[in-house]
Amino acid sequence: MFRRMKLGRQILLCVVVVQCAGLALGATTLVRNAREAVEVEIAASEQSARAMVLAAVGATLRDGASRDVMTRLSEIIVEPRHVDIVLLDAQSGPVNVRPAVAEEDEMGAVPDWFTRLVEPRPRETRIPVRANGTVHGFVTMTTAPADEIAEVWKDATKLIWIVMATVLLQVLLLGFLVRRALGPLDALRAAMRRLRDGDLAARVARPASRDLAPIFEGFNALTEGLARADTERARLARRVVELGDDERRAIAMELHDEFGPCLFGLKVKASALLRGARASGDAKRAADAEAILEIVEQIQASNARLLTTLRPMAIGxxxxxxxxxxxxxxxxxxxxxxxxxxxxxxxxxxxxxxxxxxxxxxxxxxxxxxxxxxxxxxxxxxxxxxxxxxxxxxxxxxxxxxxxxxxxxxxxxxxxxxxxxxxxxxxxxxxxxxxxxxxxxxxxxxxxxxxxxxxxx
Structure with missing residues (x-):
């Protein structure tokens, strides 16, 4: 199927296949790098959050009574990016933690398939809050890469659109150049079709491409040579017909001017012999004279038919x-x-x-x-x-x-x-x-x- 396609389409198809392969390889690399980047970012955020929580717990336990440590922690701890923090009071249950910045939920704009590709395995860390051997509660930290994935997706889509626009522009530009370069071949194909149909005056204009110019010049030289050969063939054919007509005319004139009078003279002599034989009563000689007359008449009839075949008397x-x-x-x-x-x-x-x-x-x-x-x-x-x-x-x-x-x-x-x-x-x-x-x-x-x-x- 590929071999039956036009050259321009073959070139464009090869370019498109190569570009698609490049896009696939680039997308694979992009996803792998995005996964590593999210993993690194989440790990760094997790370590920072752990250090912040440990420092807050230590400071709280040093500065106040241990019975309200969880409440004071909820006032000190600020939930960082990429980590969800939950305070669990051993007496009263969960305690809310303030988020660092009120952010919009960008996760809805990220396709699920992309999230599955780059999202790292979730990790949870639980730190107990203990004073004087008593556990007052727990601080639970869970990785939350949604906002980081949304940022990566936004950057990736911009890059993908830029690459796709570049590829499309490249294909369009290449298609224009290929069509412009191969366009003269359509004129050559049309001229060859005219030549096949017998039009020896078919010519093609010299193309702008140096690569195709020798082919077009060769085609024009070929048609000119064929036209000259056809003219010479027609001239020779006319000459053959002329010579045949002249030869038939000459033969007809010889038959009419020379053979005809001879037959007429022979017929006159045979008639005279017939009359003499009948007058003398020689039956045998009269029969011979009659046979000669019959033969002469047959030859005259054949001569007349031959004259008509060689050259109709009406022509001319x-x-x-x-x-x-x-x-x-x-x-x-x-x-x-x-x-x-x-x-x-x-x-x-x-x-x-x-x-x-x-x-x-x-x-x-x-x-x-x-x-x-x-x-x-x-x-x-x-x-x-x-x-x-x-x-x-x-x-x-x-x-x-x-x-x-x-x-x-x-x-x-x-x-x-x-x-x-x-x-x-x-x-x-x-x-x-x-x-x-x-x-x-x-x-x-x-x-x-x-x-x-x-x-x-």
Missing amino acids: QLPLLEAVADLFDAFRRTHPDIDWDVHLPADLPRTHESVDLTVYRFFQEATTNALRHGTPDRIRAELAADASDLLLVVEDDGSGIAADADEGRGLTGMRDRIGSLGGQLAIGRGAGGGARLDARMPQEVPAARGLALAVAS
């Missing part, structure tokens, strides 16, 4: 909204049994071709995955824009994505492409129980990417 030729609308029109034609709920804005600001391609690929990949793996009855797609970002959503009511399912290459590529433009992709469950993909990406391409694209072009 149509505005983004029209390209996305055409994409979902094609999905409607191929999957007429699906309830399509597509929301597109009336207008969008003009965006870079890489942004258009990323948006198109997002809707294409997300919708294809929903149709292929989710077997949904309804698919909802939405494209919206705020002041600086594009917001993309695809949601279905199919079987969804299993919690332990591995992310496929399509989703990984989509995440990398969106992240390379400074966006974010979130994958979760939709309201209907199926999968939901949310993406947010900036409308503007970073300047470094725009320059790279211009150079690559």
Whole structure:
């Protein structure tokens, strides 16, 4: 439990424990010294009282008749402090003795536990008053430490209050100093929480404490290094996407400009051979020509699909909204049994071709995955824009994505492409129980990417 406490509380707890131990030791010493002091004081008072009584008895017996000695003693003897004196006349019984000073009873203010700790064992002394072999009475002296204990208690309470006030002031002052010294650690903890959440701009101000300054400087240096590394990583990711787009564009151009005409020429030649074979009545050659035409048509269809996969023809030729609308029109034609709920804005600001391609690929990949793996009855797609970002959503009511399912290459590529433009992709469950993909990406391409694209072009 102690190890889980904050450092400031550990320090204060240790100080409080040490102070309490010191107070306990001081209180023990105080009680022991108080007991000894009361014992010494009572013993001295007892000896003085005994000497006074003996002198008074001797003087009384010398100066007067022995029959009224007890009465005369009651007039001479004055009861001292810390000793109770009782005169007992053998004939008439107890005789009162005058107290030295009329004192207030302070015993009521002393706790019983303190009295029990310091009170010495009571002692009683009896002195007989004897003249000519006759005992006229007794003088009884009993120790009475109540007033001495009250004085000791008064002094002890003053001392205890002073010590407790000093300890409390010390703890408060130490707590203030510890909080002031460790307060910057709260700012460091908040900055580390921001860094954990992905905020690489988190920084902490230099503290006044020299001991903490190197830690804070190291944290700032770490975040600056992470920010530079993240910037470089994003730049490299954008460059990888650029090179991939450029390579696909080049392959698509080769397929369209070189492979396409060759297939068209081959189809023309095969058609000519077919017509010649039919004109000459050569059935075998006509069948071979027809087979060649079928193969050419299959290659042309595959070439067209490959061109669309490498680079959609609509991108770069149509505005983004029209390209996305055409994409979902094609999905409607191929999957007429699906309830399509597509929301597109009336207008969008003009965006870079890489942004258009990323948006198109997002809707294409997300919708294809929903149709292929989710077997949904309804698919909802939405494209919206705020002041600086594009917001993309695809949601279905199919079987969804299993919690332990591995992310496929399509989703990984989509995440990398969106992240390379400074966006974010979130994958979760939709309201209907199926999968939901949310993406947010900036409308503007970073300047470094725009320059790279211009150079690559």
